[in-house]
Amino acid sequence: MSGPSEAPADTAQTALAQVLAVLKARADSSLAELIEFASLPSISAQSQHAPDMQRAAEWLASRLRQAGLSTVELWPTAGHPAVYAEWLGAKGAPTILVYGHYDVQPPDPLERWKTPPFTPTVVGERIYGRGVSDDKAPLLLTVQVADAYLAATGRLPVNVKFLFEGEEEMGSAHLPALVAERAERLGADFVLSADGGMWSAETPSLTVSARGIAALEFTVRGPAKDLHSGRHGGSVHNPLHAIATLVASLHDERGQVAVDGFYDGVEERTPEQRHSTAQLPFSDEAYLIQTGAPSVYGEEGFGTLERQWHRPTLELNGLWGGYTGEGSKTVLPSEAHAKVTCRLVPGQDPARISALIEAHLQAHLPPGVTLEVRLSDHQARAYHLPPDHLGGQVARQVLAEVYGQAPLEVGMGGSIPVLETFLGTLGLHTVFFSFAVGDEDIHAPNEFFRIARLAQGQESWARYWWNLAESAAQQEPRA
Template sequence: MSYETYFQNLREQHLDELKELLSIPSISALSEHKGDVNKAAEWIANLLKKAGLENVEVHQTNGHPIITADHLHAPGKPTILVYGHYDVQPVDPLHLWTTPPFEPDIRDGKLYARGATDDKGQLFLHIKAVEAILKQEGKLPVNIKFCIEGEEEISSPNLPPFLDANRDKLAADAVLISDTALLEPGKPAISTGLRGLCSLEVSINTANTDLHSGTFGGGVPNALHALVDLLASLHDKDGRVAVEGFYEGVPQLSPMMREEFAKQKFDEKKLAESLELDTLYGEAGYSFVERTGARPTLELNGVWGGFQGEGTKTVIPKEAHAKITCRLVGDQDPEDILAKINRHLRKYVQPGAKLTIIDGEKARAFNIDPSERVLQVAADAYEQVYGTRALFTKDGGSIPIVETFSRVLEAPVVMMGFGLPDENLHAPNEHFNLENFDKGLLTIVEFLKRV
């Protein structure tokens, strides 16, 4: 029978299985759910076994388990490593959920539950696609490996050392990941870039106490003035980051990539109106999708200090603070960027102000050439099922483990997402559109057969 008929016949059974997985509250960030995370790992391991995968192992780590499995009976054919994660975000605020987050509910063609789209639902598609090919044809057209973790939502602390220690075990010709989204319904996309990340916290201290602004005003340094002045020095009037050397390693956008961005036909005016903004703002010379997908940033995430209560308190604050994050692209090294920002801040801090800087997160950007054959095959697979060839995009967010897979395994990474941008991942009422559940299964089968 056709794969479309096969999946349609088993649709209710598959959805019931997925609901069972979604009912497990595998919240990796909360220690009280450690047992639930382990339960989800065992559940996934059993699903892999039932699907016909071999050498299924649950590897204990210093945190949550990593699951591996394989089916290696296609000599001379490519080996595809599928990555996904079974852990989920916390559910707060609970009162904003229409139905409980771990009681899956289907409404209006959408499956609502925490993890429905990020990433249990999308991971489930890969396991069921492999199972379908084995049941329909008795063998796979490629060699398949799975590497599934339970710590993606807490930055995958134990996966990089696991990859380093198991390079041969996980070696592959390509890595396949579904943890991203279509551009909009019926408009598939393949991400060819994810921005990297670095962060820091800045503190300014002046006198040893807050001071009366009448007695001392105009005669001593003000921590808030010093911080605001320092933060303002980080950008020029055209929206570019003014830190010396910040743009070293940032690639120019190729004509092909700019054309792919233009094909999105993104409506900037509509976005501005939806956000109740008079205009968008950013680095001059680039469109919104180029700025958010392919250009680096330096953003203030929080600034505080001094009196913030009701009314007036006439003080000169002795301290002020700011949190800063940068999104990175190309070959920008997060350690190098942090060092350059540190030098800039120390160079421009006002006299009389003492500066403290604490570095935070660090992750490199991921990039892949859209002309890579395996990406072209993925775009063709989307076209076969969706009737529209996938566009090649660059995403503004960061998934650090993607770059790690690419570097450690020296393999291209194909990000074939089946979510939608408005599916509330990380928010109340997370859901997965079942149209993409159905088409995702067929697209993955098509990809595996074509690749």
């Protein structure tokens, strides 16, 4: 067996066909493997799940070994381990670094799940479970493709390194140090990411931008202990009132972030870019049906997609204090808490944004309470893939082959902090090539993945490696 750069086209096509045939024959076992993988509650943010994280890393390493990867290693970090594997036998062919994450979000609120979050359940054409869409199915299928290539042809068309981390859902805090430390091992032509997602199940899309992120938490403190709100109400400031005033001060009535300097340096999009976004098949009406929100809302003067992809935001992710249980408890609580994340666009620096928010909170702090702000290292700049990047061109080609139509070029509202790590530390751009879809309720109850996209993703990744080797050989013939 031989790769496309070394063999006549018909033999080559036969080899790819054999790989695709193996994948097709393994459809049932591919799904069974996903169920096994997604049964592991690999919740990186909750310390009681540390043993499950270790178990998931070992499961993944074992699956990579079973695929026939020549090198499989667990790379320890100060937090959860990363799983690394490589196959480097395609002499002269490009090297790609496949990225994904095996950790998942916490499943709460548990009572809103219709099936247990860690008992992946097939219902019709979907599989439900925490992490199936983000990122276990999209990650696992890349391993299954490598397995199929090695089984059918004894080799891969390109050199492949896999780096699957365990801290994406908590901000990839220890990945920058790991990547810096292992930079030599991680050298590649670009990153092909199994994380991300397409924006619709009907139309293929290629994500060429992602918003950055800055995160912080803050606590407002009043009395040293919880007080009886009847006896003490009216004499000291209630931290719940104070935090509400602070949170309300973060936005103005036009939906803009009211933090001084927040929009400084934001790159305005050109009229052409705005027109292109406006042309995408998107309707507010359909979006409201999908989300169940009573109406769209946000910064005046921008469309919904522009606000999602290309405008920065400041969102509360959590707000709490006092009695939140059943019935009544007449308490004037000693503390109130808030968790905040901002989504950033090109021109915004995460550290500066965090500092501006801290300054705003200090400046707007009501009397009678104190403030503690904890800045998070969960931060990343916004990202853009250059239009002429080879990895992006191959992705367009493959998606057109598999789906019969050219992909839409879209932005991503979410953030992948590792984009900055890969670009800053390794000098590598990242091509998103995930087969998750944006409506699959990731980070929410009843997360699901469309089972058909497991096969579509496998075929696409198989073709991607094949076409990349061909394109690279045509661009610059190698030995």
